[in-house]
Amino acid sequence: MKNKELKILLSAPRGFCAGVERAIEIVEKSIQKFGAPVYVRHEIVHNKHVVDNLKNKGAIFVEELEEIKDKSRPVIFSAHGVPKKIPEDAKNYKMTYIDATCPLVSKVHREAENLNKAGYHILLIGHKNHPEVIGTMGQLTEGSIDLIQSEEDASKYQNNLDKKIAYITQTTLSVDDTKEIIKLLKNKFPDIKEPMKEDICYATTNRQMAVKNIAKNCDMFFVIGSRNSSNSVRLVEVAKKIRM
Ligand code: SF4
Structure with missing residues (x-):
């Protein structure tokens, strides 16, 4: 009996956005510049593979500055951005900090x-x-x-x-x-003021659009990503909705 052909459609664009690539590069360059360890406040991006890889290179991930034992080491803020208080706290601790917040x-x-x-x-x-x-x-x-x-x-x-x-x-x-x-x-609120330019970023919009375009033609749709990644979870929702 002849095997049924399995056709795989790849969504495009897909994968890391420029903001994520930039944040990963900031951690890697900081390790090169300052040596290990370098602290990172919160997962630099919500991706276990990336985080584990950076851990192997010398990054230590913490949730709060208070957890950092050796405050003479630099700390990097994740691509998600931080409240204003965090860089102020880092200054008070006399820490070197690098902000990897996506522009x-x-x-x-x-x-x-x-x-x-x-x-x-x-x-x-x-x-x-x-x-x-x-x-x-x-x-x-x-x-x-x-x-x-x-x-x-x-x-x-x-x-x-x-x-x-x-x-x-x-x-x-x-x-x-x-x-x-x-x-x-x-x-x-008819007078509500809206952003001059959409806040949902181009990478989020493009990827959702790409999923919409192909999900309807698929029997099974896989989103390879992390469960705590907002973008990955949204892509699952978009794919489910389009196939309903
Ligand atoms: S805002 Fe958009 S481009 Fe920036 S890190 Fe988040 S998903 Fe990526």
């Missing part, structure tokens, strides 16, 4: 700061406890940003402050789900 996340941080200066109260569409969301909320004083996680949050949100409102988003959200949340917010 597209930094763009959202500056956006939040500028909106705050212009008198806006900010709604951040994103996922609670994701390091990027913690970093973005930590750019401003507590109470300056409210988190909107779902359509339900958007429907229930009341602007009780006598302030104009604006929204920003996490860079790695589902493009389609976010559109629905934004639609609800705009219906409720």
